[in-house]
Amino acid sequence: MNITKGIIAKAQKVVIYGPEGIGKTTLASQFPNPVFCDTEGSTRNIDVFRADKPSSWQMLMNQIEEVKHENFQTYVIDSVDWAESLCVEYLCQKEGKTSIEDFGYGSGYIKLGEEIGRFLNKLTDLTEMGINVVLTAHAQIKRFERPDEMGAYDRYELKLGNKKTQSTTAPLVKEWADMVLFCNYQVTVISTDNKNKKKAVGGQRKMYTTHNPAWDAKNRFGLPDEVDMSYESIRFIFDNLPPRMNEVIQQAVPQPQAPVQQVSPVQEKMQQLVQQEIPNLEPERTVEIPPIIPASVADLMKLNNVTSDEIMAIIHQGGFMPNDTPIENVPTELWGYLSTNWDKALNLLNTQIRNF
Known part of the structure; x- marks a missing residue:
């Protein structure tokens, strides 16, 4: 003991x-x-x-x-x-x-x-x-x-x-x-x-x-x-x-230092030219949620970066509503079900829709 x-x-x-x-x-x-x-x-x-x-x-x-x-x-x-x-x-x-x-x-x-x-x-x-x-x-x-x-x-x-x-x-x-x-x-x-x-x-x-x-x-x-x-x-x-x-763990375990890479003046100039000529092709992902979606689901969508198209894909893929159902026709009971079973909804999204 x-x-x-x-x-x-x-x-x-x-x-x-x-x-x-x-x-x-x-x-x-x-x-x-x-x-x-x-x-x-x-x-x-x-x-x-x-x-x-x-x-x-x-x-x-x-x-x-x-x-x-x-x-x-x-x-x-x-x-x-x-x-x-x-x-x-x-x-x-x-x-x-x-x-x-x-x-x-x-x-x-x-x-x-x-x-x-x-x-x-x-x-x-x-x-x-x-x-x-x-x-x-x-x-x-x-x-x-x-x-x-x-x-x-x-x-x-x-x-x-x-x-x-x-x-x-x-x-x-x-x-x-x-x-x-x-x-x-x-x-x-x-x-x-x-x-x-x-x-x-x-x-x-x-x-x-x-x-x-x-x-x-x-x-x-x-x-x-x-x-x-x-x-x-x-x-x-x-x-x-x-x-x-x-905080104790962070203080006790030394953090590895990244190796310092030497960059020649020519390489530095080339990197600057590439950054100027090639724009960022991946714009920041923004989630715009229609006001018709209840706050109990909308807040979870914001927290997990889920778009309205993806939430409708969850509803269609899960067999809750036909594929051509507009978001305005989703019943209140279904929104309540999604908020109380959010982990299952995210799992369906990541495995079958986003293919993570």
Whole structure:
């Protein structure tokens, strides 16, 4: 056995949730070198790097893969509530359902939990490479009744789906995270001159780091139960993290140097003449997508440099529509099928149409 001892510093999986407008996005923007998957336009007034808003579940999963090849230290999904709705839409389109309820006997929620699990595994891959992952989420107040106590009380929970999805999505996200930070306004209730009336005062923003009957929260770093809602309260956790794994590899492995070729003055002059006389015969490939194609497919076409002619060739070659079918006659259901089975569509394009 290889037995080790000591603290292992690694990239963190963080969930930040709370009421709308409290500053979750601003807090996430202060993490080390972040890039945002901004689903709600929350970063419009913040100077941060942001990726294109995914219009489909497949595009979001592709974006997570692309982050591995970029030089960011933190990937922020703002918010995970929206990501769950994309997942529900993806499952319904894939199975030909109009609602998650149409699956019957709760099987739709089981499929949702499985797909969210795969999504969280992809995010874990980022942390293994040294990239922090931050998920923001809204909070909802839910009536909670303990089986071993009399009475019930209200508590804050992650706003993920409805009552039924709470049993799968929210627990998965909380278990996955290293830190669940609940943000809220600190309010004090005081009595007025009229003893029968009370009023709320204060409103300072606070961040809660440990579990409480009134909210979900956790951390693994011995943080105080309550801290100011600022990155400075948790900065020490991220200041000691090692560099990203790909940066370590690049530093450790020397890059081969290309041999320097000596070019004579005559050869240099000939190269200049050739460049002047022979124009570039391969113009840059541009993809113009008709507006009739839904955004869920159009965004994937842009990402993979697929033209409208090629997408129609996929439809014809796959036997979905006759060869003379115009793009205007492609039904909405078929566009939905293409967006949820994009990997199969690309494989057909590369093997039978482009002949790669």
